[in-house]
Amino acid sequence: MDVSVISFYIFALVAVLASIGVVGQRSPMYSVMLLITSFGALAGLYILLDAPFSAVTQIIIYAGAIMVLFLFVVMLLNASREEPAFGLAATLGPRGLKIGAVLSVLIGIEIVWALSHVGLSWFSQDAAAASVSSVAVIGNTLFTRHAFAFEATSILILVAMVGAVVLARKEH
Amino acid sequence: MSFNPQIAAQLGLIFVIFNMLVLSAAFMVWMERKVCAYIQDRVGPNRVGFEGALQPFADVIKLMFKEQLRPKAADALLFGIAPVISACAAFAAFSVIPFGTETTLFGLLDQPIPLQVTDVNVAVLVVFAIASMGVYGIVIAGWASNSKYSLLGALRSSAQMISYELSYGLALAAVIMLAGSMSLREIVLNQSGAWWGFIPKWYIFLQPIGFLVYMTAGVAETNRAPFDFPEAEQELVAGYHTEYSSMSFALFFLAEYVNMVTVAAVATSLYLGGWLGPILPDWLAWIWFLVKVFLILFFYVWMRWTLPRYRYDQLMEFGWKWLLPVAVLNLLATAALVLWMG
Numbered sequence: 001m002d003v004s005v006i007s008f009y010i011f012a013l014v015a016v017l018a019s020i021g022v023v024g025q026r027s028p029m030y031s032v033m034l035l036i037t038s039f040g041a042l043a044g045l046y047i048l049l050d051a052p053f054s055a056v057t058q059i060i061i062y063a064g065a066i067m068v069l070f071l072f073v074v075m076l077l078n079a080s081r082e083e084p085a086f087g088l089a090a091t092l093g094p095r096g097l098k099i100g101a102v103l104s105v106l107i108g109i110e111i112v113w114a115l116s117h118v119g120l121s122w123f124s125q126d127a128a129a130a131s132v133s134s135v136a137v138i139g140n141t142l143f144t145r146h147a148f149a150f151e152a153t154s155i156l157i158l159v160a161m162v163g164a165v166v167l168a169r170k171e172h
Numbered sequence: 173m174s175f176n177p178q179i180a181a182q183l184g185l186i187f188v189i190f191n192m193l194v195l196s197a198a199f200m201v202w203m204e205r206k207v208c209a210y211i212q213d214r215v216g217p218n219r220v221g222f223e224g225a226l227q228p229f230a231d232v233i234k235l236m237f238k239e240q241l242r243p244k245a246a247d248a249l250l251f252g253i254a255p256v257i258s259a260c261a262a263f264a265a266f267s268v269i270p271f272g273t274e275t276t277l278f279g280l281l282d283q284p285i286p287l288q289v290t291d292v293n294v295a296v297l298v299v300f301a302i303a304s305m306g307v308y309g310i311v312i313a314g315w316a317s318n319s320k321y322s323l324l325g326a327l328r329s330s331a332q333m334i335s336y337e338l339s340y341g342l343a344l345a346a347v348i349m350l351a352g353s354m355s356l357r358e359i360v361l362n363q364s365g366a367w368w369g370f371i372p373k374w375y376i377f378l379q380p381i382g383f384l385v386y387m388t389a390g391v392a393e394t395n396r397a398p399f400d401f402p403e404a405e406q407e408l409v410a411g412y413h414t415e416y417s418s419m420s421f422a423l424f425f426l427a428e429y430v431n432m433v434t435v436a437a438v439a440t441s442l443y444l445g446g447w448l449g450p451i452l453p454d455w456l457a458w459i460w461f462l463v464k465v466f467l468i469l470f471f472y473v474w475m476r477w478t479l480p481r482y483r484y485d486q487l488m489e490f491g492w493k494w495l496l497p498v499a500v501l502n503l504l505a506t507a508a509l510v511l512w513m514g
């Protein structure tokens with residue numbers, strides 16, 4: 001087998017197992033650590049796709065910045081281990097189980113629909129001209145074609161920041 | 173598989189770089205103690221080896237034979253992993269740093285290999301990403317120890333690193349703009365030549381403010397005095413590694429010094445022209461790299477034993493209200509300059 005194929009299976013396996021671990025075990029601290037592991041494996045997959053810039057930003061933004069804040073919250077709240085409840089039905093209640101069943105069917109349909117409609121033409125509009133790994137190409141696309149979405153996102157983040165400050169401020 | 177001299181040379185290079193880093197950490201410990209001693213009008217270690225040069229090795233042997241303690245209330249798995257994360261992050265960052273020209277090892281190889289583990293086209297960002305992963309070692313150590321001093325030290329450290337990472341990143345961005353590349357090798361090569369024949373075209377002359385911002389943020393990132401709050405002895409005993417002993421403590425210690433070497437090496441590549449220098453022939457150019465890194469490290473040590481520690485709120489105020497605006501202005505000015513000059 002090719003080295004890149006072997007690496008793909010390793011990264012994919014780590015990403016899937018770590019993601020299952022995030023929701024599957026009970027200590028919040030371990031959940032955070034497993035989520036970071038999963039992000040790291042995703043970054044590895046990006047490198048295999050010849051997109052080192054996406055891989056590095058994935059690590060800087062998600063694994064490096066956002067997860068540190070998650071850790072902060074877990075540490076400051078000193079979140080304890082979740083106590084196991086007996087059986088799935090006892091945790092969720094009869095109504096919870098029904099909602100969960102409906103949701104999982106919906107997600108299943110969505111995934112099947114998405115996979116059957118994926119075409120390469122949709123992705124390769126910007127990227128076909130040059131390699132995706134070029135930072136200049138990404139920058140140009142971001143600030144010309146997708147300028148509106150980019151600016152709208154930054155305003156959205158600004159609003160969220162102002163909201164957080166307002167919520168956290170003590171009334172005098 | 174047949175023997176491939178190219179791959180063998182590359183593996184040998186990795187081996188050499190790894191051991192050089194370990195040795196440089198040992199050398200730094202010795203230099204720190206010596207310089208500190210002379211600054212304080214003492215002699216310092218002078219019993220083991222020439223002028224105490226073997227003292228760090230004696231210390232490591234001592235640490236190896238010490239008992240590995242773990243608090244009863246600690247989280248066993250994370251307590252063990254934390255120092256490993258710290259050390260791995262510290263070593264990994266060095267893999268993208270170039271320290272010399274390409275070489276064929278005096279004709280042994282068909283194709284020249286660069287003196288560098290790997291030349292990534294987003295190297296500057298890789299350094300930045302790995303620096304941001306290093307904080308996990310500290311945070312997890314603090315949390316897993318289940319001790320209040322460790323936890324407070326870890327919280328302080330992560331708050332400090334998040335605050336100064338912004339300025340650090342903005343200083344890097346200004347250099348990337350000037351060079352038009354994120355590969356450290358290309359950034360170094362862009363600095364070759366001289367103005368009017370005698371001033372080298374190093375980016376420190378184009379980015380003096382950026383250099384100051386980078387060095388300040390670099391000191392804060394490596395938790396060195398005067399920004400060494402994570403382990404402020406008077407307040408926190410030893411901070412995040414209070415509960416660690418033996419080799420797991422040694423790993424934290426090693427990571428701290430290797431991080432310093434990395435920050436100094438990145439500063440050398442970005443601002444001081446890397447391995448470029450006069451007189452020496454190409455195949456000895458790495459000596460210039462070592463000299464520059466050594467000078468920056470000496471400056472670090474000098475600063476540590478000269479300046480007192482800031483107060484914690486002063487550190488935060490300085491980081492957010494002074495350093496960050498200066499870094500942003502520097503970035504804007506650089507962008508304008510690059511556009512104007514074409």
